[in-house]
Amino acid sequence: MYAVIDIETSGGKFGEERIIEVAVFRFDGNEIVDQFISLVNPDAHIQPYVQKLTGITPKMVRRAPKFHEIAKRLVEVTEDAVFVAHNVNFDYRVVQEEFSRLGYDFQRKTLDTITHAQRLIPGLKAYGLETLCESLGILNSNRHRADGDARATVKLLALLLAKDTEKKIEGIARNRQDTTPDHSFSKLTAELYNTTGLYYIHNSKGEVIYLGQSRNLRNQIDRHFLATNERALQLQAEADSIQIEPTGSELIARIVEHLELKKLKPALNKRTDKYTLSQGLFIDVNDDKSVRSIRVQKVKKERPIIHFSDEATGLELAAQYCRNFGIQPKDVAMSFQLDAMQAFYNEHLEVQKIRVTSPIKRVWRTAFPFINAMLIDKGRKTGEKSMVLIEDGKLRGYGYFELEMQVADLETVKRSITSIASSSYLASLVYDHYHKGKFDEVRTY
Template identity: 30%
Template structure:
């Protein structure tokens, strides 16, 4: 069997290769070598130069990857791609081929994962520390040839282990996922993940949470991270040493759990989820003529909003619906500004308040009806969701429009009053993101409720 043992150096930002070294190994000895600097056609950051010694001047006359592509293809053909943290090097090379319109597909072996199996018990499996522990000379650290040459010596040691044939065969099995999993993640940890809704925590080798995600199928979603070629995913996977999870029963509860976990741990790879959400508040006021208006403004500028939205479009659509439902004037709902009379393209049933054709008192009565209908949406709401197993149900508790948290309860448990659910409640903090997550579900629920529930209806078993 033929192997190519490979290492690349990159620009870091931009993920372009600056140096590549390939040793072809037949299981006993090195039979070929290809090493070259590579012009990345992009700027090399100072911190990369400090780490590798490779700078822009060194690469200005180096060949581009396109110019060495045939050499890389030829030396790796019909050979197994081997590297220390193989997914990084493999994805870098595959990405360079993709940029020039070429495919690159090879079977892979990872010397980190092989070392964990065949050489157990070491405190660290980083190339530098492992070579030091095994007394392997590592010359020119963080240069492609130096790292690749040390990996060759490590690979020879792995090949010589008594169980190597069986382990290699297992790792090369297309169903084993050994070449797909992060180098520091035990396969047993991945296999323990459930095919169920919930959230998952990527942790580094020190146990620190670096990413939180939610999924309808935790195992399937986690695996998708390992196949991703984005810089964020590649870096995150390299750091991952463990994955924890919590099942939720439903996607909605998973979304709420995810939001709470992100705000608790502030993982470094959840930057998008940690952004501040812009809100828009609906409020009312009376003008100098005594006419009641409905209007919107940025949420932070409204102290006691009637309702909060998370886009201008949603706020406008809601106001348009209020106008249609209660015969309100688009001008006094601020759907049209700087007009003397309303002339909205779709709302034609204004009764003439803007033309002085309707008494102010009558118009204000309808505005108050609209406000009351909005305030009704701040009632107590219990949303039912699937539980974590067949004999359980989940619930989400909202009181006076405020999210209080979620909980789980056995279906056989009898609830005589909604307040008893608080014994099973897992309290959570209310925030803009949670309101955004729950908004449509609450509106759908309220629209389906044609009349207020009686006390006896509220006391029904949760599973009813």
């Protein structure tokens, strides 16, 4: 029996996301035998980018049940079933955290449809749910909502079960606690569950042929060695050893990954791997330096002022920019982006006092409402914190500390951090982390 689940969350800091919608379909391998679908009142702020992506607003969840009111039903519908999701580590973690707040230890076998799609449907460029649905002709008329995505995952699971002639998925449902088949580096990855950091895959000559980062190194590395597409098979054939570098902080992992990819140029990484933020903000100015247009679009050859993970985040910053400098969205927005930018403009009523004239500097001052700050994040072990230093509006470096006295003196901090050459892309990574509320603390000075 399988409990196929999808959740939508409020966004925010890692470990503090709250469920705003859940859908569970109890699937016996042939048909759905039970289901539960509900909006959930998170008792927390829903991030604007989540509202834009899902269409779920605070008004919609105001009268919805809170998690403690649906917890018993979730236990019932998932009992004695494998917990199935597309990228299961995320859904399972958030559900476990919700139950943990109630003092209940929620434990289920888990199965990730991404891992088995890579094994059974090789050769695709990507294995996101949307890409798989398009490639396999699976209709999902309600994307980015729990009901639509969970139903699509049920259809995907049914297809995978039909293609799984070795019956590995059924074996998991019957016996195994661990959904990941063995591979050459299984012993190494077994200890990396929920470990955040980087991994370097070396060939027999000691050369780095691939590197990456993840919030869950075990899951990410396993995917490389279970996939059957051409690039994965080449990696599996050449891989001789793996070096792990825990960072604790997802942001530091992304910063180091970007720098290392530029320096090492591993043979099996794609050129685009070092630029995971694919959207950018562009401002066109008139001869008198006034703003003619503001665009948020996919980054190609033209270099943006700032990068984003998605269009909605860029439009929100553009709206804040307009509010700060007395610009009406209707005068500068692209026609197809005007409604979204205007909606964000109406949300951001507070005006920041920014005394710079350059459009580029104005964008960055709008993005970061501080000039000098230490941005505190998770560390690599218990009792340790990581820190990113912003000075004079520029990213200066990162480091770790255990004692408060280590960050009490700015000069001591500067001597202890790993200095990096600031760039608009690295600063954009910091903004992405900051905008999503992932820092534990922001200390200005």
